Amino acid sequence: MADSFSTKPTPRRKFLDWLLGTSVGGLAAAVLYPATRYLIPPRAGESSAATVTLPLKPDDIAVNTGQIFKFGNRAGLLIRTSNNELKAFSATCTHLGCIVRYRPDLGEIWCACHNGHFDLNGRNVSGPPPAPLEDFTVNVRGDQIVVGKRT
Amino acid sequence: MTRTLLGAMLALCCSTAARAQNPEPKKETCVACHEVMPDGPLADPVKAFGQDIHSAKGFGCAACHGGDGTDASMGAMDPKKGFVGKPRHQQIPVMCGHCHSDAQFMKRYNPALRVDEVAEYVTSVHGKRLAQFDDQKVATCTSCHPAHSIRPPSDPKSSVHPLNVSKTCGACHAKADYMASYGIPTNQLEKYEQSVHWKAISVRHDLSAPTCNDCHGNHGAAPPGISWVGNTCGQCHSVMADNFAKSRHAVVFPQMGIPGCAACHNNHDIQATSDTMLGLGDGAVCVNCHTEGSPGSAEAVAMRRGIDSLRMDLDSARGLLERAKNAGVEVSQAQFDLEGAHNALVSSRAAIHTFNVATVDTAVGLGRTITAAAFVRGQAALGELRFRRTGLAVFALIIVVLIAALLLKIRELEPHTHDHTDA
Amino acid sequence: MPAMSNFARFYAWLDARTGVGALGKLAKKKDVPIHRHTAWYYLGGMTAFLFLIQLCTGLLLLFYYRPSAGEAYESVQFLMAEVQFGWLIRSIHSWAANLMIFTLFLHLFTVLLVKAYRPPRDLTWFSGVILLALALAFGFTGYLLPWNELAYFATRVGTQIAGVLPVVGNFLLRVLRGGEDVSGATLTRFYAIHVALLPITTLALVGLHVVLVQRHGMSIPLQAESAKGPKRSMPFFPNFLLRDLVGWLAALAILAALAAFIPAELGTKADPFASAPVGIKPEWYFMFMFQTLKMLPAHILGIEGELFGVLAFGLGGLFLFLVPVLDRKSAAGERSPVFTWIAVAMIAFIIVMTIVGYTVDPSA
Numbered sequence: 001m002a003d004s005f006s007t008k009p010t011p012r013r014k015f016l017d018w019l020l021g022t023s024v025g026g027l028a029a030a031v032l033y034p035a036t037r038y039l040i041p042p043r044a045g046e047s048s049a050a051t052v053t054l055p056l057k058p059d060d061i062a063v064n065t066g067q068i069f070k071f072g073n074r075a076g077l078l079i080r081t082s083n084n085e086l087k088a089f090s091a092t093c094t095h096l097g098c099i100v101r102y103r104p105d106l107g108e109i110w111c112a113c114h115n116g117h118f119d120l121n122g123r124n125v126s127g128p129p130p131a132p133l134e135d136f137t138v139n140v141r142g143d144q145i146v147v148g149k150r151t
Numbered sequence: 152m153t154r155t156l157l158g159a160m161l162a163l164c165c166s167t168a169a170r171a172q173n174p175e176p177k178k179e180t181c182v183a184c185h186e187v188m189p190d191g192p193l194a195d196p197v198k199a200f201g202q203d204i205h206s207a208k209g210f211g212c213a214a215c216h217g218g219d220g221t222d223a224s225m226g227a228m229d230p231k232k233g234f235v236g237k238p239r240h241q242q243i244p245v246m247c248g249h250c251h252s253d254a255q256f257m258k259r260y261n262p263a264l265r266v267d268e269v270a271e272y273v274t275s276v277h278g279k280r281l282a283q284f285d286d287q288k289v290a291t292c293t294s295c296h297p298a299h300s301i302r303p304p305s306d307p308k309s310s311v312h313p314l315n316v317s318k319t320c321g322a323c324h325a326k327a328d329y330m331a332s333y334g335i336p337t338n339q340l341e342k343y344e345q346s347v348h349w350k351a352i353s354v355r356h357d358l359s360a361p362t363c364n365d366c367h368g369n370h371g372a373a374p375p376g377i378s379w380v381g382n383t384c385g386q387c388h389s390v391m392a393d394n395f396a397k398s399r400h401a402v403v404f405p406q407m408g409i410p411g412c413a414a415c416h417n418n419h420d421i422q423a424t425s426d427t428m429l430g431l432g433d434g435a436v437c438v439n440c441h442t443e444g445s446p447g448s449a450e451a452v453a454m455r456r457g458i459d460s461l462r463m464d465l466d467s468a469r470g471l472l473e474r475a476k477n478a479g480v481e482v483s484q485a486q487f488d489l490e491g492a493h494n495a496l497v498s499s500r501a502a503i504h505t506f507n508v509a510t511v512d513t514a515v516g517l518g519r520t521i522t523a524a525a526f527v528r529g530q531a532a533l534g535e536l537r538f539r540r541t542g543l544a545v546f547a548l549i550i551v552v553l554i555a556a557l558l559l560k561i562r563e564l565e566p567h568t569h570d571h572t573d574a
Numbered sequence: 575m576p577a578m579s580n581f582a583r584f585y586a587w588l589d590a591r592t593g594v595g596a597l598g599k600l601a602k603k604k605d606v607p608i609h610r611h612t613a614w615y616y617l618g619g620m621t622a623f624l625f626l627i628q629l630c631t632g633l634l635l636l637f638y639y640r641p642s643a644g645e646a647y648e649s650v651q652f653l654m655a656e657v658q659f660g661w662l663i664r665s666i667h668s669w670a671a672n673l674m675i676f677t678l679f680l681h682l683f684t685v686l687l688v689k690a691y692r693p694p695r696d697l698t699w700f701s702g703v704i705l706l707a708l709a710l711a712f713g714f715t716g717y718l719l720p721w722n723e724l725a726y727f728a729t730r731v732g733t734q735i736a737g738v739l740p741v742v743g744n745f746l747l748r749v750l751r752g753g754e755d756v757s758g759a760t761l762t763r764f765y766a767i768h769v770a771l772l773p774i775t776t777l778a779l780v781g782l783h784v785v786l787v788q789r790h791g792m793s794i795p796l797q798a799e800s801a802k803g804p805k806r807s808m809p810f811f812p813n814f815l816l817r818d819l820v821g822w823l824a825a826l827a828i829l830a831a832l833a834a835f836i837p838a839e840l841g842t843k844a845d846p847f848a849s850a851p852v853g854i855k856p857e858w859y860f861m862f863m864f865q866t867l868k869m870l871p872a873h874i875l876g877i878e879g880e881l882f883g884v885l886a887f888g889l890g891g892l893f894l895f896l897v898p899v900l901d902r903k904s905a906a907g908e909r910s911p912v913f914t915w916i917a918v919a920m921i922a923f924i925i926v927m928t929i930v931g932y933t934v935d936p937s938a
Contacts, residue, residue: 012563013563016556016559016560016563019552019556019559020553020556020557020560023549023552023553023556024553026549026552026553027549027550027553027823030545030546030549034658034659034662034663035630035634035659035663037658037659038634038637038657038658038659038660038662038663039634039637040658041657042656042657042658068491070484070487070488072648073483073487075487075490095357095359096357098494098497099490099494112390112497112498112501113497114359114387114388114389115386115387115388115389115390127387128357128359128387130359478837479661479665479836479837480661481651481654481655481656481661483651483655484655539661539662539834540834542834543830543831543834546827546830547827547830547831550823550824550826550827551827553823554820554823554824557816557819557820557823558820560816561813561816561817564812564813564816565808565813
C-alpha cells in the first residue's frame with residue numbers, strides 16, 4: 001500500500017489533507033463547544049427538592065400579607081404575620097386542590113373555592129378541607145429567604 | 152297544639168323519670184319471648200336491636216317502651232307500670248326527646264351531641280303538620296332513624312350517613328302515590344341524583360358535598376325561602392354568594408319572587424357549570440329573561456366575550472407549552488406560572504355573579520397578562536427547539552464532510568484495489 | 575531532515591522520549607484479513623467507541639448529578655432545564671447506552687456464529703462474556719439513577735427476581751438493595767457500582783480483551799481459511815482504521831440526531847408509597863428474560879416457575895461462557911454445525927421474546 005508520507009504531495013492530496021484537517025477541526029469544535037458551555041454553571045444556581053431560595057427579599061413581603069411562590073412543582077404560600085413572623089405552607093387546599101390565599105382581614109388562610117379556612121399553623125379550622133396544610137421551614141439568610149421541607 | 156305535645160311530654164316525664172335514671176337494670180326478659188316469635192313486627196325489632204347504638208350504650212326495651220322489663224310474664228306490659236308499647240305518631244318525638252332533649256342526661260353519653268332536635272323538629276314542615284293535623288304520613292324521628300337499628304351518621308350503614316340521606320328522604324318524597332295529597336313535586340331525588348353534588352358524594356366520595364339536609368336542615372327540614380337561597384348556597388359557595396349580594400339581581404329577585412341562585416342553577420338537579428350558560432346563545436340562562444336587545448343583554452354578551460377570550464388564551468398557551476415539553480424542552484416553571492391564569496379564570500367566573508362587566512373584565516385582564524407572558528416563554532421554548540435542530544444540521548454537515556474526506560482518503564490510499572468486497 | 579511533515583517530526587520527538595516507536599512498528603504490522611465476513615470486524619471497535627462516549631458523557635453528568643433520594647430527580651431536572659446543553663449530554667448518554675448494548679450483542683453473536691472463540695482465542699471470549707455481564711450491570715444500575723417512577727419500579731422488580739434464588743436469594747437481594755426495600759440506600763449503592771466499580775473493572779477487562787486481540791490477530795472463519803485463492807488483507811493502520819472512523823462518525827451523527835429529536839425523558843419522581851403503574855417494563859435488553867419469566871407457569875417439575883426460569887437463564891449464561899470448551903469440533907478446526915444451530919436458536923429466542931414483550935397487552 002502507498003505510504004502516505006513518502007511520495008511527493010500532489011495538489012489533490014494537499015486539498016484532501018486540508019479538507020480532512022479542517023473537518024476534524026470543525027468536529028472537535030462542535031464537540032468541545034457544548035461540553036465547555038455545559039461545564040459553566042447556570043445562573044439559576046442549584047435546584048433541590050428539599051429547599052428553595054425565593055426570588056424575593058425579606059423586605060418585599062409586608063406585615064400581615066401573603067405571597068405565592070413555587071416550591072418544586074407545587075405552589076407554596078409565604079406569610080408575614082401581624083407578629084412579624086415569616087411562615088410558609090403548601091398552598092394547595094387539601095379539599096379539591098385550589099390555590100389558597102392569605103386573608104389579612106381574617107388573619108387566616110382561606111380557600112376561595114368552597115370557603116375553607118386554615119389557621120396560621122396550617123390547621124384546617126372550618127369548611128370542607130379534611131386535612132391541614134403542610135408547613136415548611138423558613139429561614140432568612142441575609143438578603144435571601146430559604147424555604148424548606150420539614151424533615 | 153304544641154301545648155298538647157308539651158303536656159304529653161310532662162305526663163310521660165313523671166312516669167318515665169324513674170326508668171331513665173337507670174338504663175342498665177337487672178337483665179331484661181323481653182327478648183326471651185319476643186325473639187322466638189314468628190317473623191313480624193313483634194320479633195323483627197329484637198333481631199335488629201343488636202346493631203342499634205342504644206343497645207351498645209346499655210339501653211334495653213323498657214327505656215323507651217316503658218313497663219317492667221324484669222317481669223317475665225305478661226304483667227311486664229302493664230300500662231300502670233308505664234308501658235307505652237308501640238307509640239302513636241305524635242308520641243314519637245316526645246318519647247325520643249325525653250332523653251335527647253335533656254342536656255344533663257345526654258352529657259353522660261355523648262357531650263358533643265346536640266339536644267335541640269325536637270325543638271328544631273317542631274319548626275319543620277313535618278313537625279307543624281304533625282302538631283296541627285296529626286298527619287300520620289309525615290316523618291317523625293323513626294321515619295329517618297329506624298327505631299331498632301339506629302346507627303350514628305358517621306357509620307356508612309346508617310340511614311343518615313351522607314351517602315344514604317337522599318335515599319332516606321326519598322323513601323317518602325320520591326313516591327308519587329304517597330305524596331299525592333300534598334301537591335308538591337316528587338322528582339327531587341331523581342333530579343338530585345343527576346346533580347354535580349351527588350356525583351361528588353357518590354363517585355368522588357367527597358362527603359363534604361351537600362345532600363338533602365345540608366340545604367333543607369335535617370330536624371327542622373323546610374324548603375329555603377326565596378331570599379334565603381343565596382344564604383343556603385353561600386355556606387360553601389361564599390365568593391359567588393358575596394358577589395351576588397352586591398349585584399342588582401339581589402335586590403330585584405326577591406321582589407319578583409325569583410329564588411336567587413336556583414333561578415339559573417336549578418335547585419335539585421344542579422349541573423356542572425360551563426361558560427355556555429352565560430350570554431344569549433344556546434344553553435345560556437341569561438336569555439331566559441334578558442332577550443336580545445333588552446336591557447342587560449349587552450352586558451351578558453360582553454361578560455361572555457371576556458371569559459371566552461381568557462379561556463381560549465389559556466388553552467392555547469397550555470397547548471404551546473405542552474408541545475414544547477413533548478419535544479423535550481423543560482418548561483415546568485412556565486407551566487407553573489400559567490396556572491395563575493387558571494386562578495384568574497376561576498375568579499372571573501365567580502365575578503360573573505356581580506353582573507358587572509367592569510369587575511369581570513378586571514379579573515379577565517389579570518389572567519390575560521399571565522397568558523401573554525406564558526406565550527412569550529412558549530415561543531422561546533420553541534425557539535430552543537429550532538436552535539437544537541439547527542445545531543444538529545450543522546453538526547451533521549461537518550460529519551458528512553469528514554466522512555466524505557475519509558472515503559476519498561481511503562480511495563487515495565488504495566488506488567488499484569477497488570475489487571475487494573469488504574465494507 | 576528533508577521534506578519531513580510536521581507529524582513525522584512530532585512522532586520522532588515523542589519516540590526519542592517514550593519509545594512509542596516500538597509500538598508503532600508492531601502496529602504497522604497489524605493486518606486485517608479480507609473475506610466475506612470482514613464487515614463484522616467493525617463491531618468490536620464500534621462498541622469500544624460507544625463505551626468511550628459513555629465515559630465522557632458520564633463524567634460530564636457527574637458535575638451536576640446528586641446521588642441521594644431527595645435530590646437525584648431534581649438534579650436531573652435541573653440538568654435538563656437550566657444547564658446549557660444538559661439535555662444533549664444526558665440524551666447522548668442515554669442513547670449511547672442503548673446503542674452500545676446493541677452493538678455489543680451484535681459483536682457477541684457474530685463472533686459466536688463465525689466461531690472466532692476457537693483456542694487460542696478462548697480467553698478473549700471469556701473476558702468478552704464477562705464484559706457483556708458488566709455492560710448489562712451498567713445498564714441496570716444506571717437506569718435507577720434519575721430516581722423516577724419507572725426506574726424505581728423496574729429496580730424493585732429486577733432485584734426481587736434476584737431474591738428467588740434458593741439459600742443465597744434473600745442475602746443477595748439485601749446486598750443489592752442496601753436493605754429490604756428499594757430506597758435511598760439502593761440509589762447510593764447503585765451509584766457507587768455504576769460510577770466507580772464497573773468502570774474500573776470494565777476498563778481492566780477491555781484492556782485485557784484488546785491486548786489479547788492484538789496478540790492473536792483477527793480470527794479468520796474456518797470457511798475462509800479453507801477457501802481457495804490468495805489470502806487478501808489490508809493494513810490496520812491506516813486503511814482499516816479509516817474505515818472504522820467512518821463508522822464511528824456515522825454513529826456520532828445518529829446519536830446527535832436521536833438526542834435532538836427524541837431527548838431523554840424524565841417522567842415523574844419516584845414515590846415509594848404509590849402503586850406500581852400498569853405495564854412496567856424493563857429496558858429492552860432485559861425484555862426477553864422478563865417476558866419469559868412472566869410466561870412461565872407457576873410450577874415446573876416441582877420448582878417455582880420463576881426460580882426455574884432464573885436457573886435456566888443462569889445455565890444458559892454459563893453455557894455461553896463455556897462455548898469454546900464445549901465446542902470440541904471447532905477447536906479441532908472442523909465444521910461444527912450443531913453449535914451454529916444452537917447460536918441461531920439463541921438469537922431467534924431473544925428476538926422473538928423481545929418482540930412478544932413489547933406487543934403483548936400489559937394487563938394480560
